[in-house]
Amino acid sequence: SNFVPAGREVLFHAEIGVLGYGEMTAPGEGDPELVNASGQTVREQPGMSCFDHAEAFVMIRGGHIDISVMGAFQVSEKGDLANYMVPERQIGVIGGAMDLASGAKKLIVTMNHTTKDGKPRIVKKCSYPLTAINCVNLIVTDIAVVEVTDRGLVLKEVAPGWTPEEVQSLTEPTLIIDPDCQEMVLM
Structure with missing residues (x-):
């Protein structure tokens, strides 16, 4: 706020x-x-x-609720959201995340693009338990802004110093590079 x-x-x-x-x-x-x-x-x-x-x-x-913004562990190419449990630690509580993910008119997810060990968080299919399916509209990471569409994942913006090819190399599904893809404006 x-x-x-x-x-x-x-x-x-x-x-x-x-x-x-x-x-x-x-x-x-x-x-x-x-x-x-x-x-x-x-x-x-x-x-x-x-x-x-x-x-x-x-x-x-x-x-x-018009827009909900929440974090995630993984987002699939279909916009499925996994944000409440880390299976290897057997911890996590879904709380209101499921309601917000399915009830908001638009869902924006913010997260690091990769895990601490460099694995993609934007994946073809989530390996973590799902919070909600087909619900994410926009993914904002530390290196990219990606829109989830019926055609697939569209790369809209890249962080300063990054290229679309570098972002793709850290993303499991194939990205559609928007012809107007631009550099993120950081405030």
């Missing part, structure tokens, strides 16, 4: 039961009971509303 450009209105929703909150507060400031989905304290602002957890999920499951 701290990075919304001036003049742009964004209503942030947290599954704990708050809609329309403001920026995060500095550590030690703010009401400890007014937090975002990550538990960080946020500022009140005019029009903000608080409600119970069940109402928050009615909004999510009812398709009233």
Whole structure:
């Protein structure tokens, strides 16, 4: 919520039961009971509303969330999402991720392009347990922006210093290089 450009209105929703909150507060400031989905304290602002957890999920499951942004361990070429469990560690809780992935009108996934040992996270088929199928619309990684389409994965942007060929070498499925593929603008 701290990075919304001036003049742009964004209503942030947290599954704990708050809609329309403001920026995060500095550590030690703010009401400890007014937090975002990550538990960080946020500022009140005019029009903000608080409600119970069940109402928050009615909004999510009812398709009233325009865009959801979440992390992932893997995304398949079909837009399948795996983001709640690391099988080799046998840990993970799905929480509201399944609801957000299937209930939001658009799902943007942010993640590192590869694992710590260099394996692709954008894969032909997820090997981790699925959170939801065919739900991801856009993948934003540290080196690329990839759109999930019916035609396949379209490379839209590359990070400064990267080429489409280098991004492809770290991506399991074949990427369609957008003719207008450009360098990411980093802020």
